[in-house]
Amino acid sequence: CLLSRGLGDVYKRQAIDNLSEIAAKQRVAILGDMKELGGQTETEHQRIISELTKHPNTKVYLVGESFKLTQNHDYQIFSVIEKLKIYLEENELKDSTILLKGSRSMKLETLLKLL
Numbered sequence: 001c002l003l004s005r006g007l008g009d010v011y012k013r014q015a016i017d018n019l020s021e022i023a024a025k026q027r028v029a030i031l032g033d034m035k036e037l038g039g040q041t042e043t044e045h046q047r048i049i050s051e052l053t054k055h056p057n058t059k060v061y062l063v064g065e066s067f068k069l070t071q072n073h074d075y076q077i078f079s080v081i082e083k084l085k086i087y088l089e090e091n092e093l094k095d096s097t098i099l100l101k102g103s104r105s106m107k108l109e110t111l112l113k114l115l
Contacts, residue, residue: 013048020054027098028058028061030061032067032101033065033066034103049072052075063106063108092114
């Protein structure tokens, strides 16, 4: 099952909460940088990390330079989408419910054929 909604960044934390409530064998959040935040970039990315840490049963993959600057977590971070693609080709996500969210410029939709 794949969740890939056109949610605004205001609702990203709610999407993470919703993912945790879905009955699923495995929950996965793949989140890309939010490029449209301007001066709030660092703060908002760290808030997303804080929300993710409330859901320890969700596997998390992060993509982008802004997520690389976040702290207080041990999630896998990929600097660019191509590196995550290689990882997913070698580590298939089976029987997973997946939240896929990031700025359009991150091109996360290119992962769909691997999910």
